[in-house]
Amino acid sequence: MKAIDNQGELWEVFIQSKPGQSFKHAGSVHGFDKDNAIENARDTYTRRNEGTGLWVVQSKEIIAVALNESDYFFEPATDKIYRHPTFYNLPEGVTHM
Amino acid sequence: MTTKLESAQTxxxxxxxxxxxxxEIKIEPSDWMPDAYxxxxxxxxxxxxxxxxxxMQPExxxxxxxxxxxxxxxxLAKIQDEGGHGLYLYSAAETLGVSREQYIAWLHQGKAKYASVFNYPTLNWADIGAIGWLVDGAAIVNQVSLQRTSYGPYSRAMVRICKEESFHQRQGYEIMWRMMQGTNDQQxxxxDAIDRWWWPALMMFGPHDSDSPRTSHAMLWKIKRESNDVLREKFINKTVPQSELIGLKVPDxxxxxxxxxxxxxxxxxxxEFRQVINGNGPCNQERLEHHIRAHREGAWVREAALQSDFRNQ
Known part of the structure; x- marks a missing residue:
C-alpha cells in the first residue's frame, strides 16, 4: 500500500429535476474518471429519483467569484433599478403589461 | 447506403x-432527433x-x-439586454452542433435572415417608444408561447428572456404616454410613430397560416406552440386598448x-413584407453592412484575446 491514499478527484454535481428545467448544483463527489464520477453522483445524489438529467464537472474547472470580492464584482448592477419593470409609471387602467 | 437494420433503428x-x-418531455442536445427537427x-x-x-441598431x-x-x-440598459438575449440564443443554437462563427458567417453571406421589422428607420424619439411598446410587445407574445417549445435549451433561453423583456415594453409605453401628455408636436x-410601426409589428408574426409552409411541421414537433395568426390576434387584442387608453389611433x-x-x-x-425580407427594405443594406463592419473591426480583439496569457491562468 502506498504511503498516501488516493481517493480520486473532486467533481461538482448538477441535477435536472424535470425534463426541460435548468440543471442545478447539488453538491460534489469523488471520482477517478468521468464514468466513475457520474455513477458516483447518481448513487450519492439521485437515489430517490431526484432527477432526469445529471452533469458532473471537475471542481478545479469551475471558475468562481471569491466571496470577499463579490460586493465589488456585482456592484455595476446595484444602481440600475430601471432594469426592473416596476420602475416605470403607467396610466391607470392599462392591462396586459 | 442505408441498410434494413439501420432504417429499422431509425x-x-x-x-x-x-x-x-x-x-411534453423536452428534447435535450444529446438526445437523438430527426434531422428535419x-x-x-x-x-x-x-x-x-x-x-x-x-x-440593437435602430435603437x-x-x-x-x-x-x-x-x-x-x-x-442603454435596454440595448444591453438585447445583446444579452442574442448571446443566450446563440448559445442555445450552438448546442445543435453549429458553431457561432458559422452562424455569423451565414448572416453575413445573406443565407440567414433576421426579423424584417429592424429594416425600418427610427426617425424621431417616439420611434423608441413605439419599438419598446409594439415591437417588443409583439416579440413578447411570440416568446411567451415559445417558453413551451419542445427543445430544452431554447425553452430555457425563452424563460430568461421573457422575464427581462417586460421592462422593455413598459419603458416604450411610458415614452408614448408621456408624449401624448405633451405638446401638439409631441402628440x-x-x-406618426405608431402609424409607421403598427403594420411592421403585425408582420413580425409571419405570413398567414394558410401561406406558412413550415408551420405544420413545426407545430407537430412542438417547436412552435401557436400559429402565426393566433399569436398576431393575441397581440392585437392586447394592444388596441393600450393604444386607445393614451389617445393614440391604430392606423387601420x-x-x-x-x-x-x-x-x-x-x-x-x-x-411590402416580401420586399423587406428579401433585402429591399429601407435599411437592409445599412444594417448588414454595419454588422459586417463591426465584426471586422472587432477581429483584433479576438486575436489578441487568443494570444493573451490570461486564457491559461
Missing amino acids: AELLADFEKKINA RQHLIRQISQHAHSEVIG ANWITRAPSLRSKKIL RMAQ PNLKKISDETYTHGDINWE
Whole structure:
C-alpha cells in the first residue's frame, strides 16, 4: 500500500429535476474518471429519483467569484433599478403589461 | 447506403422521439432527433439570435440624442439586454452542433435572415417608444408561447428572456404616454410613430397560416406552440386598448371590435413584407453592412484575446 491514499478527484454535481428545467448544483463527489464520477453522483445524489438529467464537472474547472470580492464584482448592477419593470409609471387602467 | 437494420433503428428512434414530444418531455442536445427537427431549430433559433443583435441598431441611433439622462440610461440598459438575449440564443443554437462563427458567417453571406421589422428607420424619439411598446410587445407574445417549445435549451433561453423583456415594453409605453401628455408636436410625433410601426409589428408574426409552409411541421414537433395568426390576434387584442387608453389611433381603418376583447383587422401588405425580407427594405443594406463592419473591426480583439496569457491562468 502506498504511503498516501488516493481517493480520486473532486467533481461538482448538477441535477435536472424535470425534463426541460435548468440543471442545478447539488453538491460534489469523488471520482477517478468521468464514468466513475457520474455513477458516483447518481448513487450519492439521485437515489430517490431526484432527477432526469445529471452533469458532473471537475471542481478545479469551475471558475468562481471569491466571496470577499463579490460586493465589488456585482456592484455595476446595484444602481440600475430601471432594469426592473416596476420602475416605470403607467396610466391607470392599462392591462396586459 | 442505408441498410434494413439501420432504417429499422431509425424508425425506432423516431417513435421514441415522438413519444417524448407527445408527453411534453423536452428534447435535450444529446438526445437523438430527426434531422428535419434539428435543421428547423438551427434556422429558427439563429434567426431569433440575429434579430436580437441587429435590433440593437435602430435603437442605438437615439442613444446620443435621448431627451434626458434618465431616458439615455434606460435606452442603454435596454440595448444591453438585447445583446444579452442574442448571446443566450446563440448559445442555445450552438448546442445543435453549429458553431457561432458559422452562424455569423451565414448572416453575413445573406443565407440567414433576421426579423424584417429592424429594416425600418427610427426617425424621431417616439420611434423608441413605439419599438419598446409594439415591437417588443409583439416579440413578447411570440416568446411567451415559445417558453413551451419542445427543445430544452431554447425553452430555457425563452424563460430568461421573457422575464427581462417586460421592462422593455413598459419603458416604450411610458415614452408614448408621456408624449401624448405633451405638446401638439409631441402628440403628432407619437401618432406618426405608431402609424409607421403598427403594420411592421403585425408582420413580425409571419405570413398567414394558410401561406406558412413550415408551420405544420413545426407545430407537430412542438417547436412552435401557436400559429402565426393566433399569436398576431393575441397581440392585437392586447394592444388596441393600450393604444386607445393614451389617445393614440391604430392606423387601420378596417379594425373592428367584435366582442369584449377581440378585434378583426384590415389586410396586411404582404408585398411590402416580401420586399423587406428579401433585402429591399429601407435599411437592409445599412444594417448588414454595419454588422459586417463591426465584426471586422472587432477581429483584433479576438486575436489578441487568443494570444493573451490570461486564457491559461
